[in-house]
Amino acid sequence: MSKRKLSHTRNIQVQAFEREDGLWDIEAHLTDKKHFSLGTPDRELITSDDYLHDMCFRIALDLDMTIQEVEATMSDTPYLRCPDVLPNYQRLLGVVIGPGWQREIKQRLGATEGCTHLRELLGPMATVAYQAITDAVYRPIDYTENPQIFKPLVDSCYGLDAAGDVIPRLWPEFVEVKTN
Structure with missing residues (x-):
């Protein structure tokens, strides 16, 4: 193998929690780090110790996989305007995770209507939701x-x-x- 130098690290963690009220929280956390210093028009210096992206996303689902609550936060972003898109994620309320899920996301939050990073989290969140909720419904x-x-x-x-x-x-x- 050739010598190599680490340039970028993305970590994604997705977890499911069964709530006392019968809903399920699916939480995702995404972080991006560059392994060199850089700047953006809004962040003069982002060092290798800083996150370029640090975002959390939570949806609450019922047993029919219908989204009942949505909460997203952006602690670190490359641009100050990025968090302005967060209210758009309320468009997911009432959407069912199932056939047509990706098409629905694209229709409601595609292109400039959403954040690429949060949109990408919805795929793994759907998979974790399916794993957790079907296990609970069909257990044992x-x-x-x-x-x-x-x-x-x-x-x-x-x-x-x-x-x-x-x-x-x-x-x-x-x-x-x-x-x-």
């Missing part, structure tokens, strides 16, 4: 107890390819017999 259902619940997962990824070895072991009824 055994995979074989009610297989119809899991049928949408078949052929959703390589691991759950109906032609692979997992689906026949978990849900043999979902394996289609192919005839020539």
